[in-house]
Amino acid sequence: MRLSEFIALNVNRIVDEWEHFAKTITPAAHSMDSVSLRDHAKSILLAAARDMTKPQTPSEQAAKARGEGPEKTPSLDEAGASHGELRHNVGFDLVQMTSEFRHLRATVIRLWVGSLDSPNLAYFQDMIRFNEAIDEALAESTAAYAEQVNRSRDIFLAILGHDLRAPLQAVSMSTELLMRKTTLEGDALACASHIQRGTRHMAVMVSDLLELVRSRLGRSLPIEPAPMDMAEAAHAAIAEACAGNPECDPTLQVLGDARGNWDPGRIAQMLQNLIGNALQHGSNKRDVIVTLKGEPLSVRLTVHNFGIPIPEDAIATIFDPLVRNADEELGQPSTSLGLGLFIVKEVVDAHKGTIEVSSNEVEGTTFTVVLPKRT
Template sequence: MLPKNLSSRITAWVMLILLLSVIILIIGANWITKNFYQEHLTNEVTGRISSHAQLLEKDVGELVIEYIEQIETDKKSSFLILDKDLNITYLSEKVTDAKLHHFLSWINDNVGLVTADEPTVDRVDTSIRFHIPHVWALMPIVAGGEEEITGYVFLDQDTGDLNQAQLKLLYLLAIMGIITFVVGLVFTKYLTKRISKPLNQISETTKKIAEGNFDIELAISGEDEVSRLANSIQSMTKQLKQYRDSRRHFISHISHDLRTPITYIKGYSAVMKDTVKDDKDDWKQNLNVIYKEATRMENLVSDLFLLTKLEEGKIKLEKEKVPVASWLKSIYESRALMFNQKNIKHRLNIQDACKELIVFMDAYRLEQAIINIVENAIRHTPKEGEIELSLYKKSEQIIFSVRDTGSGINNKDLPHIWERFYKADTSRNRVINGGTGLGLAIVKEIVEAHGGKVKVASKVGEGTTFSIYLPLQVT
């Protein structure tokens, strides 16, 4: 059974594969060398015994036998010379009685297979493991020209030297295998430990993240897969932290913004409950406050519902061909009363190239976006200030611009103004200003749904400019 620890499992598998590889290598080397040497010996013995038979065909004298004996002594082999009835006429000194018994038994079994032209060659295994088999050969001695067998020559080739070479090779492979196994074990242990260390760190970190600790950081460097995983987890952690903070802020802001009108509604309802019905002026004033606060609650919930659907992509744009100049002019004129109530100077600038321009867009949703920006500018522009609404074309884009001379926005706040309920000025009273805190977030979602983008440039004390860039679609 494999261990549960990842590094131990990897080490076990690598060691198992390495061990099997070493075993297969040694077995394969033994088989190859054994067959190679055996084939080499068989060919050599066949050639030698054929030569001996040819010499003995010509002369069976002592000089020829001494010559053959000398050759076979150097080859560490032994031989027999037999007559046609298999009676021994010459026997090497190396042959013992036990060997001779085996030789004669084999000769009697194989003499019927001998032909005049080819010797009978056999490989005789020993009981020794990894030992190369002996090569035994029997060749007839034929009388010259008559092809009559007059005797036989038998040759036993010892394989001791070749076995020594083979065993040395196997020992060398075994030693190399053991060294490889040990080095592999050490290297695998080191490698798996190095790999598992950051993984263990990531595991511990994810546990803390699961417990709600989003401030933790992973100190894992590099460009490998583990580092990329750590970076992804770190990025996920930051997003979770932003989500947590955003959720907290959302709950805090929505609770505050709902509590205020609910408090007003509850308070004035209580007053009305205890007020004499005949006091119509007080009742009308109280009902007016209740109506305004209920309207604020309705607008807040409506904006929140719209923003959620825009973020989820559940609102489908209803695009149509719109004469953009007259459309923008009607929006500008609908807010003229609000400009005048604060004595704000205002003007509409439409580039000549846009006056007859027809744009394919969702007029209703973009009107929401433009109105949100304009009303935001009106809220934050003081009396006698200026607001300019512009439309112009640049390359393949149309640009709506709203510039005001209001209080401006700090640079540190600019990246956050698109967030829900974000307050650049924490002292600002939203009851007085009348906004829901969702307007700019809605603007961003509507513009991006059209494939455009919205930018803001601002300087504290001088004013702010919002610019909506839309791709020019006239189809």
């Protein structure tokens, strides 16, 4: 009997063994009934059996073995993906879920081989086709499981970031009130200033984390455009970046009309991150140059600094979240989440603008942003 026929005729017996094995996967299986334990096993087996009866050329078989097959089996993929999602939801870990497929494969081969009287070459081909089908189902289950893990993590981070805002605001407001109502001197004043700066930095990190989570959950950056002057925003961003740092003295050059219709809060966020990045990685905090050039339909912003150039192979991923920067590669600690340039790119995209970066040892590093005056 061919393997596809054997699976179709004995599917309930095979699923019984699947259920028996799934019961041993604890503690998740303790709270599951028979229907949950047998979840999608029958659908996966019958879809695999149907796939095995379809013609397949040697080249198609080789491509499928490499995971490159142009055609998938929709019913098999759907059952595998659903199984992966549900196993994640009931508490199986990834190793436990994949062990079900290993056991299913072994069970089917063992039962089928035990039923054979005189195997021939076609039977070995059946085994190959069955293994291919199970591997496809396993791949879909693993992908769906991983997606659920990522989504659960992102939701957790969103909740954490949201809940951190309230205590941070309480610390910030209490420090502000203390410094206004009480005359502090010496070490007490220094400690209060440290708390104030640390709280501000933590608030920025929490905000960046929430923007990352928003992006990963598939939500675009919301903006509320309004008339504003980017030159004024740049002055404010420089003052914010240099607060409490006497060595900080970037040069701001404004050419032409830098007014437009943008989201003031997002533009401030973009400027602070770009200027802060230049100050952090520049060799001299006084050599940072911020230039605004008003053009008829857009404003061109450049932020330039000298320092260790960005490696050419790193430029392609520099706007990706959580990318390690050059300082970290050199063993220098960083207090950043690595989200600053990612946020900059999100702000630029939300305003339908463009951003580019060039970097070499002679000319330094320049970030160039072009934003249309009306979004």
